[in-house]
Amino acid sequence: MQTHNVGGEAGEGRRGVGPLIPPWSDTMRPLRQQVFERVRAAGLIPRVQVAKDLGVSPASVTTITSDLIDAGLIEEVAAPRDGESVRGRPAVALGVRAAAHRVAGMKISDREHTAVIVDFAGNLIADDAVPRRPGPMTLAELLDAVETLLDRVCAKAGISRADLSAVGVGVPGFVDSLEGMVLWSSVLADRAVPLAAQASARLGLPVWIDNDANLVALAELWFGAGRGLSDFVVVTIEHGVGMGLVLNHRIYRGAQRVGLELGHTKVQLDGALCRCGQRGCLEAYVADYALAREATTALNWGHKEGQSIGVLLESLYDHAKAGNATARSIFRRAGRFLGVGLSNVVNLFDPSLIILSGDRMRYDYLYATETLAEMENLAINTGRPRPPIEIHAWGDLLWAHGAAALALSAVTEGLVSANRDIAAQ
Ligand SMILES: [Zn+2]
The missing domain is CATH 3.30.420.40 (ATPase, nucleotide binding domain)
Known part of the structure; x- marks a missing residue:
């Protein structure tokens, strides 16, 4: 047998070619997550359509959706039929169980702070806005503002802070969303602030932050x-x-x-x-x-x-x-x-x-x-x-919606991509 060796000594082993994409990278989400996201994007969708859309067998979709139903993340809903009623079993579609989780999204800006609370299906439950004096804040002042606004919007929604699964916060400036760091922002007097960790400690909830322009793009991507x-x-x-x-x-x-x-x-x-x-x-x-x-x-x-x-x-x-x-x-x-x-x-x-x-x-x-x-x-x-x-x-409410989408993504990732064994089926 002839061996091919390009640019290396014989016996070094093969280095491979092509992009080195890590397993379960952003472009290769687990099937469980893909199924959930398909249901969420569709609103209501029959199982067989999920299988068709994802190009997988109906049996594997049935296994995954049963598991997602058991976990309380999606639910079966009687689907309206076109035309005459059909005898036999009623048509059933899948939808996200809206009550499964609630998240808050907030926008901190130079002019006012805005907040929304949405359910797991992305429906708006409550919103609120408070004007502010312009100029940079200290971290303590910003945390006070976030906490006060969150409690106000929770009161409007008739829930307590503990009923939330996560909070998304948008701030202007240079923000590292992955590390939860605000490197520079016009609303903060300090630089290099670990805002996500600080806000999480203050609120007792997981907090995700991002640049506010990214959150507008996210709002357009999710809702617009x-x-x-x-x-x-x-x-x-x-x-x-x-x-x-x-x-x-x-x-x-x-x-x-x-x-x-x-x-x-x-x-x-x-x-x-x-x-x-x-x-x-x-x-x-x-x-x-x-x-x-x-x-x-x-x-x-x-x-x-x-x-x-x-x-x-x-x-x-x-x-x-x-x-x-x-x-x-x-x-x-x-x-x-x-x-x-x-x-x-x-x-x-x-x-x-x-x-x-x-x-x-x-x-x-x-x-x-x-x-x-x-x-x-x-x-x-x-x-x-x-x-x-x-x-x-559309104003700041849309931006706050983007922050809510950020929080929803984080909650979803944690829930539906957690069990890799099921995902591998
Ligand atoms: Zn410049």
């Missing part, structure tokens, strides 16, 4: 326009500019979970100073502090102590609506820079949809037709159509 899309982008404009990228139906975060910082991509060499300390970042032209900087200069408004940026921007917007050419030019210039950033996103990722989200989407001059024409001009001409751009000004 992104459910049926494999690759799409969410760009958020709030106090800063954020981005969430979904690749192959999953949030892409980068090797160190700190990528996709669209707000700090450079749109001008040696340009305007950004709050990250560097110059020429997209955020330094589009975010609200950039608009406020322009407004105070161009409209000759002195900075009043204690005046919030929100008040300043509202005033600028009112001037623009009333026909003030300078005020309009400020928004339009910011919008053209946004167009530059979006064209870079199109050229890099070729997404099927771009969703613009965030509080600043109320300022419609930012994405007026002529400003977004900048994106058309700067995206390379491949002969293929540009991705559609949708504006979703």
